[in-house]
Amino acid sequence: xxxxxxxALVASVRAGxxxxxxxxxxxxxxxxxxxxxxxxxxxxxxGHAFKVGITGAPGAGKSTxxxxxxxxxIALGYRVAVLAVDPTSPFSGGAILGDRIRFDEALxxxxxRSLASRGSVGGLSRAxxxxxxxxxxxxxxxxxxxxxxxxxxxxxxxxxxxTVVLVLVPEAGxxxxxMKAGIIEIADLYVVNKAxxxxxxxxxxDLRNALELGGKPKGWNPPxxxxxxxxxxxxxxxxQHIQEHHRYQHDSGExxxxxxQQTEWELQSLVHDTLERQARDLTRTLFAPETLxxxxxxxxxxxxxxxxxxxxxxxx
Amino acid sequence: xxxxxxxALVASVRAGxxxxxxxxxxxxxxxxxxxxxxxxxxxxxxGHAFKVGITGAPGAGKSTxxxxxxxxxIALGYRVAVLAVDPTSPFSGGAILGDRIRFDEALxxxxxRSLASRGSVGGLSRAxxxxxxxxxxxxxxxxxxxxxxxxxxxxxxxxxxxTVVLVLVPEAGxxxxxMKAGIIEIADLYVVNKAxxxxxxxxxxDLRNALELGGKPKGWNPPxxxxxxxxxxxxxxxxQHIQEHHRYQHDSGExxxxxxQQTEWELQSLVHDTLERQARDLTRTLFAPETLxxxxxxxxxxxxxxxxxxxxxxxx
Numbered sequence: 001x002x003x004x005x006x007x008a009l010v011a012s013v014r015a016g017x018x019x020x021x022x023x024x025x026x027x028x029x030x031x032x033x034x035x036x037x038x039x040x041x042x043x044x045x046x047g048h049a050f051k052v053g054i055t056g057a058p059g060a061g062k063s064t065x066x067x068x069x070x071x072x073x074i075a076l077g078y079r080v081a082v083l084a085v086d087p088t089s090p091f092s093g094g095a096i097l098g099d100r101i102r103f104d105e106a107l108x109x110x111x112x113r114s115l116a117s118r119g120s121v122g123g124l125s126r127a128x129x130x131x132x133x134x135x136x137x138x139x140x141x142x143x144x145x146x147x148x149x150x151x152x153x154x155x156x157x158x159x160x161x162x163t164v165v166l167v168l169v170p171e172a173g174x175x176x177x178x179m180k181a182g183i184i185e186i187a188d189l190y191v192v193n194k195a196x197x198x199x200x201x202x203x204x205x206d207l208r209n210a211l212e213l214g215g216k217p218k219g220w221n222p223p224x225x226x227x228x229x230x231x232x233x234x235x236x237x238x239x240q241h242i243q244e245h246h247r248y249q250h251d252s253g254e255x256x257x258x259x260x261q262q263t264e265w266e267l268q269s270l271v272h273d274t275l276e277r278q279a280r281d282l283t284r285t286l287f288a289p290e291t292l293x294x295x296x297x298x299x300x301x302x303x304x305x306x307x308x309x310x311x312x313x314x315x316x
Numbered sequence: 317x318x319x320x321x322x323x324a325l326v327a328s329v330r331a332g333x334x335x336x337x338x339x340x341x342x343x344x345x346x347x348x349x350x351x352x353x354x355x356x357x358x359x360x361x362x363g364h365a366f367k368v369g370i371t372g373a374p375g376a377g378k379s380t381x382x383x384x385x386x387x388x389x390i391a392l393g394y395r396v397a398v399l400a401v402d403p404t405s406p407f408s409g410g411a412i413l414g415d416r417i418r419f420d421e422a423l424x425x426x427x428x429r430s431l432a433s434r435g436s437v438g439g440l441s442r443a444x445x446x447x448x449x450x451x452x453x454x455x456x457x458x459x460x461x462x463x464x465x466x467x468x469x470x471x472x473x474x475x476x477x478x479t480v481v482l483v484l485v486p487e488a489g490x491x492x493x494x495m496k497a498g499i500i501e502i503a504d505l506y507v508v509n510k511a512x513x514x515x516x517x518x519x520x521x522d523l524r525n526a527l528e529l530g531g532k533p534k535g536w537n538p539p540x541x542x543x544x545x546x547x548x549x550x551x552x553x554x555x556q557h558i559q560e561h562h563r564y565q566h567d568s569g570e571x572x573x574x575x576x577q578q579t580e581w582e583l584q585s586l587v588h589d590t591l592e593r594q595a596r597d598l599t600r601t602l603f604a605p606e607t608l609x610x611x612x613x614x615x616x617x618x619x620x621x622x623x624x625x626x627x628x629x630x631x632x
Contacts, residue, residue, distance in 0.1 A: 036626070040619035048613055057374060059487065171375065259612045261606075267618055268599040274626055275591035283584040289576075296575045298363055302583055305358035310352070310590055 006038040013138045015044060015309050017110065022049060025113055027236035028130035030278065036270075039130060045137035050246055053145045053161030060167040062117040065238075070110055072239045078142035081111040081135045085147040094207055111140065126273050128160050129266035158186045159265035161162050163245045163279070165189045165238070168207070170199035175206045184210060188222055188245050191238060195226035220248055221233075282309075322354040330361060330455045334427065337454050344446035348595065352586075355446060361453035363575070366394075366562055368463045369477030372605040376483040380545035381554075382462050388555040394458035397427040397451045401444060401463040413570055427456065442589050444476050446584035474502045475581035478574055479561045481505045481554070484523070486515035491522045500526060504538055504561050507554060511542035536564055598625075601612055 012020030022199055024042075028035045028095040053228070054062050073080050115127050128145065136145055147157045158164055167189035168175070175184075176261060190207055192200050204224045211222065223241050228233035287295070294300040325343070328336030340358075344351045370378050382398060389396050431443050443463065451459055462472045473480055482503035484491070491500075500523075508519050520540045527538065539557050544548035565571040602621060603611070609614040 013503055033623075033626075036619050040617055040623070043613065043617045043619060047612065059373075063445060082418060131626045170349070176429065258610050263611050263618075267546065267603055267622065268595055270622055271599050271602070271625070272595040275595050279584055279588040279591050283580065283587050286587070287583055289452065292576050292579055295570065295579050296363065297358065301356055301359045302579075303352050303359060306583065306586055307349075307356070308350045309587070310349075 006034050009040055010137065012315070013042070013134060013191055016138055021108055021111060021134060022113070024134045025127075025131045028134060029115065029127040030210070030235065030313040031273070035130070040131055041132050042137040044102055046133040047136065049132065049141045049143050051132060051134045051145060051161045051163075052242055053147060053157040053164045055147050055157045055164060056167030056168060056191075056193075057169075058148055060169050061145050061229045062148075062167050065167060065193060065227065065235070065297045068229055068232050068235045068273055069239060072236060073142055073144075073202070074110070076243075079109065079140045080142045081138075081140040082142065082144045082146065083128060083131055083135075084112065084114040085145060091240065111135065111138075126269040127263070129269065132160065133150060154275075162249060162255065163188045163242055165192050167191045168203065169194045169195045170203045175203060175210055181298075189224060190224040191227050191234075192224065193227050193229050196228050196236065197236065200226055218253055218255070220245065263303070319374055322350050323357055323529055326354060326357040326453065329358070329450060332454055335451060337427060338429070340450045341431075341443075341447045344450060345431065345443040347589070351446070351472045358449050358453040362449040365448065365457045365459050367448060367459045367477045367479070368558055369463060369473040369480045371463050371473045371480060371482060371503075372483030372507075372509075374464055375483075375543045376485050378462050378464075378483050380550070381483060381507065381509060381543060382460055383462065384545055384548050385555060385592060388552060389458055389460075390426070392555070392559075394457045395425065395539060396458045396460065397454075397456040398429070398460045398462065399447055399451075400428070400430040401461060427451065442585040445578070445585065448476065452505065469546045469581075475578055478571065479504045481507055482559070483507045483509050484519065485510045486513045486519045491519060491526055504536065505554070505557055506538060506540040506549075507543050507544050508540065509551065511541050513546050516542055535568055535570070536561065585595060 006027075009020055009024055012025050025036060027038055054066050056062050064083070070080060070082075113131065115131060145157065145161055164187045166184075166189070168190065168194060184207075190211075193206070194200070204226065205313050207224050211224075225234055225238050225241065227238060249258070282303055286309060287302060291300055291302075295302050300313070322343075324519050325336055325340055330339050340354060343354055351426045370382050372378050379400070383446065386396060386398075412597060429447065432445060447461055461473065461477055482500075482505070484506065486508060506523055508523070510516070521539050527540075541550055541554050541557065543554060545551070565574070603618060605617055607618075611618050
């Protein structure tokens with residue numbers, strides 16, 4: 001990779017070459033200095049795609065739903081790519097095995113890629129916004145982002161997606177848990193999947209009540225849809241509502257606002273990423289292995305050292 | 317809080333005053349400079365507690381199981397505290413409502429506290445190791461840490477707990493999902509909860525096969541237990557195995573190794589925390605609101621600016 005100049009790589013990405021896209025995403029996932037050069041060159045060709053986040057607990061059926069969405073979106077003329085950030089997604093084989101490109105008859109031209117949700121502190125992979133830029137410069141204009149939902153991870157999806165779809169299953173307590181996890185407020189569309197199960201309609205009611213309780217901001221009234229992902233029931237309706245939300249955002253000006261937040265988060269993540277590596281190096285410099293040993297034994301108190309370092313950083 | 321000197325606060329914590337413990341944990345959760353002073357003063361009284369992580373997907377029954385463990389542990393003479401890092405935990409009301417101290421007859425003296433899994437990037441709350449130090453200096457010698465399991469979050473629990481208990485429920489695909497999420501390898505004890513459900517024994521078999529496939533390192537052979545948390549079935553056996561793992565760690569010297577990793581992670585987190593705030597500030601300095609606007613409009617390319625900043629940091 002080091003031998004291919006980034007401008008040649010960007011040119012190949014723009015030409016839609018699948019291998020080049022794969023290499024470019026691998027590059028932006030890395031910490032190599034060239035990654036910023038590539039992003040700089042890709043930048044003029046980015047910023048246009050419509051990004052849909054599919055989030056929810058493991059086992060909610062996000063992958064199946066994503067898969068079912070694809071033919072509908074293709075039929076509407078979108079050029080579709082999928083980013084799987086969910087470590088439990090069947091798509092995520094790709095994160096270990098390299099790219100997986102599906103050549104189903106129905107899915108021709110869909111690019112599917114997994115990103116490891118790595119990094120020492122977790123959270124939505126910092127590479128997501130960069131991978132989106134690569135995909136945009138390759139001409140994809142609809143990007144589905146599948147992300148596992150739990151705690152902070154779920155909340156982060158709003159900083160990369162224009163439309164957030166929360167997938168729930170009719171299980172006792174799921175609505176309560178989603179509320180507690182702070183995901184309820186950030187979704188734009190709700191899907192009660194596995195709607196053939198008992199309690200699906202009840203769940204929709206619970207959810208409707210929870211939303212009204214929360215006092216959703218005026219403007220967009222988030223629909224709650226029932227789907228059965230494996231047989232495709234309700235999927236077409238979901239597509240219509242995704243499009244409707246897209247239109248709403250453009251008409252209301254919310255789109256621009258979200259883009260601002262997304263861009264800020266993206267840049268902050270890149271800055272943070274660098275500082276994170278510095279934190280690792282710094283910790284190892286401040287606390288060498290023998291010092292750590294002494295700390296564990298109680299012979300050295302690490303906190304005065306830390307305080308001193310923080311003061312030297314202009315922090316307290 | 318600012319008016320109470322940290323040494324007086326530490327003295328009250330050491331005396332076991334519940335309000336002082338609450339205040340001290342709130343302080344170490346904050347970014348106030350005094351937090352390091354408090355940790356410095358608490359440090360000589362820390363490092364001794366046995367820390368047990370209870371992790372698993374939302375809805376696996378972690379909280380109920382934790383609750384059932386308490387009377388057994390108290391009967392064994394432990395002074396027990398619970399830290400709930402799970403945002404979906406019923407214990408986590410405390411994160412919003414302030415401390416909740418239970419005065420059940422069976423649970424006298426148990427201190428229960430929630431920590432928000434906050435921070436811009438998620439991950440196990442950085443305050444956990446600090447809160448543990450506060451609890452240790454208050455004389456607690458067994459700390460249960462309940463943490464929601466998904467992706468990276470699950471993996472982080474190993475850096476704060478001596479013994480990691482993974483709670484699973486008999487659901488199709490749960491073992492596969494846990495394997496993919498990288499949690500299988502890091503648990504020391506496995507619990508198939510809701511063992512009255514169909515498929516519990518089958519799950520134990522699947523899990524056993526998965527573990528043998530993974531080639532667990534020699535020494536500790538992680539048991540797989542069946543429990544029914546609501547009625548306490550299997551809980552006593554779980555307690556026995558937790559104690560056994562504790563003994564194993566001391567006998568094998570693994571305990572010291574883990575403490576080294578835990579300490580390194582703790583210090584790294586504190587360094588990281590500072591750098592994270594710097595990242596936010598820096599991003600806002602590098603990219604003022606009007607610049608962000610221009611970036612969204614495509615008029616300004618942010619990446620040359622970023623590259624320049626990284627170079628100034630000695631990074632590429």
